[in-house]
Amino acid sequence: MTESWGQFKSFDGKKFKALDAEFTNEVSKLIGGQDLTTCFQCAKCSAGCPVSDKVNIQIHEVMRMLLFGLKEVLETDMVWLCTTCYTCQQRCPQGIEITDILFGLKNLAFKKGITPAGYIGARQSLYDTGRLYAPTEWERDDLGLDPVPELNIADTKKLLDKNKLMKLEVEE
Ligand code: SF4
Ligand code: SF4
Structure with missing residues (x-):
């Protein structure tokens, strides 16, 4: 797991490596x-x-970096802070599937180990408990809600196993 996620702050003063043909090919x-x-x-x-x-x-700068084959784009925070709302995709006059590209960038970043720790934890939590976050009893008490219901996670596990999500390992 790298801690380099989000460290790419600005174009200012940044010297990029030459265009990475392999990365360009992956993105295409x-x-x-x-x-x-x-x-x-x-x-x-x-x-x-x-x-x-x-x-x-x-996001338009992300697109520029992709056009130039700059793989540092995977270290930008846009890859993970994007809410996948699809607004950019709807607005693009060229009809570019921008949000879908971002989904792909998430996958590439994950495979290269450029993933916030919270996402790795969320994946494990989903697999182990069927929930991304563990709800706390005291919060439910405060709201007058019933105790946290038990989940049957067999189907969730089956789905995640079938999708091989848990087999996707981050590279060291
Ligand atoms: S999908 Fe939404 S949040 Fe993500 S880059 Fe496009 S407009 Fe921004
Ligand atoms: S809206 Fe489309 S054409 Fe305009 S900068 Fe964004 S991706 Fe490029």
């Missing part, structure tokens, strides 16, 4: 990746993005 195979070259940097995607004030690199 993502859903939406084949349309990347039609991006003309209008930034309409960023203008409607609800997390634009929370991220260090805007």
